[in-house]
Amino acid sequence: MKCKIVKLDQFSGCSASVYSVYINDEKKTLFDKFIEENINSFKSELLNIIQRLKVIGKSTGARMKFFKDKEGNPGDGVCALYDIPGTKLRLYCIRYGAELIILGGGGEKPKHIKKLQDDKKLKKENYLLREISNEISNRIKTKDIEWFDDHMDLIGALEFNTEDYE
């Protein structure tokens, strides 16, 4: 799998940097795909998510309390943006402290779903982010990817093939 990590201009600010990922040769990032998939059914929820991401970048930073943690493997940073009570749309992210988040995809989380593995789409999006997080961690260990500007940015091999470390 080919990954390219990019910084989202409209959300990134002085409090946090917000990234997303292109997979293979797709023309849209995971977050753009998330918008496209949900704009018709969950537009008001999407608008709220957009506002919160904007505030995170510009004012508050990606505080842990704004996210639901333990959505991935221990220590991999995979989490979900906190759901507004009564809403169904779930967005998965990888959180690196309050300074940097990588937006993935997500989808509708119906009420009857107890765990994400019960829903094919949520499981696919969540496990993809787990894999990306693992790949980034491997590259941070080997210094192919490094932290920059007080953990506000990642630099280095931000375009990579997952097979390189298999």
Added chain:
Amino acid sequence: MNKKIPEIYTSPLIEDLLNEISPEELKRTERKMMLAARIDDALKARGMKKGDLAKALDKNPSEISKWLSGTHNFTAETLWEIGDVLDINLINIKEQRKEPVIYVASTMASMNDSQKSSIQLNDYCELVIDKNATNQKQFEA
């Protein structure tokens, strides 16, 4: 090693959605999130966990998680209760003090430059120069 800086991407889809959000809506969201951050910071400063706040206010810890998520619409009463426990003011209802005004009637023409420069405004009085007044110094409370 490739030390490439991240590519900056401006998404047309995000742009379209941002254009639908009014500055007032964004301000409301920001206030909710800043309020949650303020409560979170106060908890940390006092070495308290969300469970401690839940216990103090007789609430379920999941309710506190919701408060700290930045998505909650607080009532004034809840903010007062939280403020009392954390000893912070989350709603400033202190009345703005009406400062006393002292009127000074003075004939500017009769004052020399040194006298004029000695007149100073301070935080608690407003000095009004009445050019038509005949008395050099006339104070009204």
